[in-house]
Amino acid sequence: xxxxxxxxxxxxxxxxxxxxxxxxxxxxxxxxxxxxxxxxxxxxxxxxxxxxxxxxxxxxxxxxxxxxxxxxxxxxxxxxxxxxxxxxxxxxxxxxxxxxxxxxxxxxxxxxxxxxxxxxxxxxxxxxx
Numbered sequence: 001x002x003x004x005x006x007x008x009x010x011x012x013x014x015x016x017x018x019x020x021x022x023x024x025x026x027x028x029x030x031x032x033x034x035x036x037x038x039x040x041x042x043x044x045x046x047x048x049x050x051x052x053x054x055x056x057x058x059x060x061x062x063x064x065x066x067x068x069x070x071x072x073x074x075x076x077x078x079x080x081x082x083x084x085x086x087x088x089x090x091x092x093x094x095x096x097x098x099x100x101x102x103x104x105x106x107x108x109x110x111x112x113x114x115x116x117x118x119x120x121x122x123x124x125x126x127x128x129x
Contacts, residue, residue, distance in 0.1 A: 001023050001024065001025045001099065001101075001102045002023070002024045002025065002105065002107060003021055003022070003023055003097050003098055003099065003105060003106065003107035004022045004023075004107050004108075005019060005020070005095060005107050006021075006022075006110055007020050007110055008110030008111045008112045010115065011087055011112070011113070012114070012116070013087060013088055013089060013114055013116060014086060014087065015087050015114070016087065017084045017087065017112060018083050018084070019081065019084065019097075019112075020079055021038070021080040021082075021097030021107075022078070022079050023079075028075070031078045031101075032055055032075055033055060034100040034101040035053055035054035035100050036052070036053055036073065036080045036097060036099050036100065037049060037050075037051070037097065038080070038095060038096070039096045039098070040094065040095045041094050041096065041109070042092065048093075049062060050062050050082070050095070051069055051082060052071070053072070053073055059071055064090070065084075065091075068084065068085050068086045068087075069082060069084050070083040070085075080097055082095070082097075084112070087112075088114060089115065091112060092112060092113050092114050092115075093111075093112060094109035094110065094112075095109055095111075095112055096109045
């Protein structure tokens with residue numbers, strides 16, 4: 001099962017974004033059997049747990065995002081969402097999701113960049129061999 005994250009982008013402080021996570025190939029009974037999590041990661045730092053939702057709907061948030069982020073899931077569509085509001089520059093990261101039935105399975109993530117109004121949008125540079 002491959003998680004696929006989407007919905008990232010460039011936004012100014014105070015703005016909002018809604019991330020989506022689709023678990024391609026997952027069957028409904030498995031989707032409903034375990035919880036799911038959102039993580040984020042910035043370069044040279046460990047992946048950080050942002051929010052989690054259990055199979056029964058119990059939700060937890062990291063202190064840094066409480067009151068600003070809302071995690072939800074759609075059992076029928078087998079998707080999870082992260083509504084992010086009042087975004088801050090420190091929320092800039094690549095956001096990942098995972099399903100706890102497949103804890104070793106990670107997607108490519110989706111980039112969220114919150115930049116001050118006085119900055120440009122930047123340009124991505126990727127160096128690969």
